Amino acid sequence: MANINLLPWREALRKKRQRDFALMLLGGIVAAAGVMGGWHLYVQHLIDNQQARNAYLQREIAALDEKIKEIRDIEKTRNEIITRMDVIQRLQESRPAVVHMMDELVNTVPDGTFLLQLTQRGNGLTLAGRAQSNARVSSYMRNIEKNEWLASPDLRFVENKDTTGTGFSHFQLMAQNLTKRREKAK
Numbered sequence: 001m002a003n004i005n006l007l008p009w010r011e012a013l014r015k016k017r018q019r020d021f022a023l024m025l026l027g028g029i030v031a032a033a034g035v036m037g038g039w040h041l042y043v044q045h046l047i048d049n050q051q052a053r054n055a056y057l058q059r060e061i062a063a064l065d066e067k068i069k070e071i072r073d074i075e076k077t078r079n080e081i082i083t084r085m086d087v088i089q090r091l092q093e094s095r096p097a098v099v100h101m102m103d104e105l106v107n108t109v110p111d112g113t114f115l116l117q118l119t120q121r122g123n124g125l126t127l128a129g130r131a132q133s134n135a136r137v138s139s140y141m142r143n144i145e146k147n148e149w150l151a152s153p154d155l156r157f158v159e160n161k162d163t164t165g166t167g168f169s170h171f172q173l174m175a176q177n178l179t180k181r182r183e184k185a186k
Contacts, residue, residue, distance in 0.1 A: 132167035
């Protein structure tokens, strides 16, 4: 039988397989690196996209915060204007009440009596004046009690005309102004 040496052929086949394996391994490594690089680029793109969206949202939030601040300033100004309007409206409403109170004061003063001073604090009125006699002061107090716009006359003092030397008695009395209550009742 002939002696055939198959070793060189096997050796060549083994080298070819090793070279193919190395190429496939190198191709696998390159493919894996390509896939990993592609995955990294994709994830980085997602991160960049999300960061851009976050930055956009931050800008919009800042713009809305400015608008909220403007709205609060406008609301504050609005409330101040409403407060001013309420004060003006109350003044407008009380203007006829003052005129009406003065008219009622004129109607309650009897003959022989005149007022020198009128002071109002809240609903309280302080009336100071002169009268020909104490009976005129009493009549004045009765007129105040009968009046629906004035109430609760309280005499503070009466100086007799003999001590004043003017021929008139000086008096001071307190009363309540009901015009504000009557305006609220309307």
